[in-house]
Amino acid sequence: MAKRIEAHGVTSYYGSFKAIDSVSMTIEPKSVTALIGPSGCGKSTFLRSINRMHEVLPNARIEGQLLIDGQNIYDRDVDVTAVRRMIGMVFQRPNPFPTMSIFDNVVAGLRLNGVRKKSVLEEIAEKALRSANLWNEVKDRLGRPGAGLSGGQQQRLCIARAIAVEPQVVLMDEPCSALDPISTLAIEDLITELKNQYTIVIVTHNMQQAARVSDRTGFFSIEKTGDPGRLIEYDDTAKIFTNPSVKKTEDYITGRFG
Amino acid sequence: MLFRGTATFAGSMVLIIIAAIAVFLVVKAIPAFQDDTENFFTFKEWFTDGDTPRFGIAATAFGTVLTAALALLIAVPVALGIALCLSHYAHRRVATTLSFIIDLLAAVPSVVFGLWGRDYFYEPVTNLSKWLHDTVGWLPIFGSEGPYGKSVLLGSIVLAIMILPIVTSLSREVFLQTPRENQEAALALGSTKWEMIRTAVIPYGKAGIIASVMLGLGRALGETIALALTLGSVFAINWDFLGPGGITIASNIANRFGEADEFGRSALIASGLVLFAITLVVNMAARAIVYRRREFVGSA
Numbered sequence A: 001m002a003k004r005i006e007a008h009g010v011t012s013y014y015g016s017f018k019a020i021d022s023v024s025m026t027i028e029p030k031s032v033t034a035l036i037g038p039s040g041c042g043k044s045t046f047l048r049s050i051n052r053m054h055e056v057l058p059n060a061r062i063e064g065q066l067l068i069d070g071q072n073i074y075d076r077d078v079d080v081t082a083v084r085r086m087i088g089m090v091f092q093r094p095n096p097f098p099t100m101s102i103f104d105n106v107v108a109g110l111r112l113n114g115v116r117k118k119s120v121l122e123e124i125a126e127k128a129l130r131s132a133n134l135w136n137e138v139k140d141r142l143g144r145p146g147a148g149l150s151g152g153q154q155q156r157l158c159i160a161r162a163i164a165v166e167p168q169v170v171l172m173d174e175p176c177s178a179l180d181p182i183s184t185l186a187i188e189d190l191i192t193e194l195k196n197q198y199t200i201v202i203v204t205h206n207m208q209q210a211a212r213v214s215d216r217t218g219f220f221s222i223e224k225t226g227d228p229g230r231l232i233e234y235d236d237t238a239k240i241f242t243n244p245s246v247k248k249t250e251d252y253i254t255g256r257f258g
Numbered sequence B: 001m002l003f004r005g006t007a008t009f010a011g012s013m014v015l016i017i018i019a020a021i022a023v024f025l026v027v028k029a030i031p032a033f034q035d036d037t038e039n040f041f042t043f044k045e046w047f048t049d050g051d052t053p054r055f056g057i058a059a060t061a062f063g064t065v066l067t068a069a070l071a072l073l074i075a076v077p078v079a080l081g082i083a084l085c086l087s088h089y090a091h092r093r094v095a096t097t098l099s100f101i102i103d104l105l106a107a108v109p110s111v112v113f114g115l116w117g118r119d120y121f122y123e124p125v126t127n128l129s130k131w132l133h134d135t136v137g138w139l140p141i142f143g144s145e146g147p148y149g150k151s152v153l154l155g156s157i158v159l160a161i162m163i164l165p166i167v168t169s170l171s172r173e174v175f176l177q178t179p180r181e182n183q184e185a186a187l188a189l190g191s192t193k194w195e196m197i198r199t200a201v202i203p204y205g206k207a208g209i210i211a212s213v214m215l216g217l218g219r220a221l222g223e224t225i226a227l228a229l230t231l232g233s234v235f236a237i238n239w240d241f242l243g244p245g246g247i248t249i250a251s252n253i254a255n256r257f258g259e260a261d262e263f264g265r266s267a268l269i270a271s272g273l274v275l276f277a278i279t280l281v282v283n284m285a286a287r288a289i290v291y292r293r294r295e296f297v298g299s300a
Helices: A043-050 A080-086 A102-106 A108-112 A118-131 A151-164 A181-194 A207-213 A237-242 A247-253 B002-035 B058-089 B092-106 B110-136 B152-176 B180-188 B193-222 B225-230 B249-259 B262-292
Strands: A005-014 A017-027 A032-036 A060-068 A087-090 A169-173 A199-203 A216-221 A230-236
Touching: A005 A043, A017 A043, A017 A216, A017 A230, A032 A043, A032 A207, A043 A060, A043 A169, A043 A199, A043 A216, A080 A087, A087 A151, A102 A108, A102 A118, A102 A151, A108 A118, A108 A151, A108 B193, A118 A151, A118 A181, A151 A169, A151 A181, A151 B180, A181 A199, A181 A207, A207 A237, A216 A237, A216 A247, A230 A237, A230 A247, A237 A247, B002 B262, B058 B092, B058 B152, B058 B193, B058 B249, B058 B262, B092 B152, B110 B152, B110 B225, B152 B193, B152 B225, B180 B193, B193 B262, B225 B249, B249 B262
Parallel strands: A032 A199, A032 A216, A087 A169, A169 A199
Antiparallel strands: A005 A017, A005 A060, A216 A230
């Protein structure tokens, strides 16, 4: 059920501003790929291009091809909601629906898909919460508001919500940047477990995190403010962090800029 | 310290004013309660002259609640639809212009609405009434044989148009406040725009929507002139929407206060006291609804 992602010359715009220029990369199924780079380098923009969330913003558009198992998700006859159902997303700030209980948050995606049967919802909710390592903490208070959990728990709730619909791919946009170290560790462990089932792409500002959780790493950068972001180097994580082929990558990971 | 003092003063002023209004109403109403020869709460008609005054609040209170409820029924779905259109569908420039016009509409005096509504809607409402009677006349609410025109339906439609701008304008603000993260969360789960609105926008704004509807209801309950101009002034309790009829507490006060003697005024103030109580109860009910869901509330 995990799928391969191939980007061919993906170029994204916000109005007339070119945010990323011609990004091409192949992401293998059941792997963790980290996207790193300085602020404004377009790594989040690229991530949001993978599930067509980029185009939600006003005047945003995209060129190039993005194939999920060979199917270009930007084809005219592709249903954008189907793409997003296939590709789950976890955001920078935990964003459980504030009006919903823990249970309702987890099954929100299922309900959108038309699943109504209570027993099915309960079964999947438990499975998703267990996968997100949250079940033991919340099993006695599933009816309580999701917004009442701690930040780290909220983020795991959002992961449970994303995987409850059994997506092919899970995108994470700096999922730990708003969390304390212990919650961060919990999420990182979770990512390693989820890798067995899903293709995971994670944007992170934390290079140790990229080194810890990912199999492959893509380094994005910009020449100067206002220039589009480019994929500078994309390789096995071990190679990127020990022996990068591009000077700029080395400068970044050794902390010389960014 | 200074701020605290000012805030406490302002807060207590509100309570003092409300208490003062209540005391005024009660004191002025006492003679009417004492000398009424009928039960004030169940008697329908209103005769305050002569030695044996017979008057009661029943018909006017019923009319007040009925017209306001019907007006809400007409106005709220339309208002929420417009508000959602403006907040989530329309192009930003169009939305800004339209919102401005709607806010202007909220500032139109009610007497203008009343006069305009009476002239402009009299014909259409007469025709609509005939049609409703012909098609679904077996329903008691549409059972009237006429004459059509000045009726609960006409009054409620005019009232609905009057409260439309305020409900629209407030709920639009509420919808616009939905956090971007929540909307994106819903979209990323693969919802269509409408599903996203149902999952993220409307639940988040529920408290705000209730508040805006309550403000609309408050205006509808207290509306005077527009209803005095469009209702038929019939003191009866019936569920007839089409025939000549309908009277509200406020329009009854407006119709009679000028010519009433001392005692008549006391009786009208007594009816005002009931109106005051109704609006108070409605507002408290709204508060209770909002409060009950406070843990789940986005904006409140």
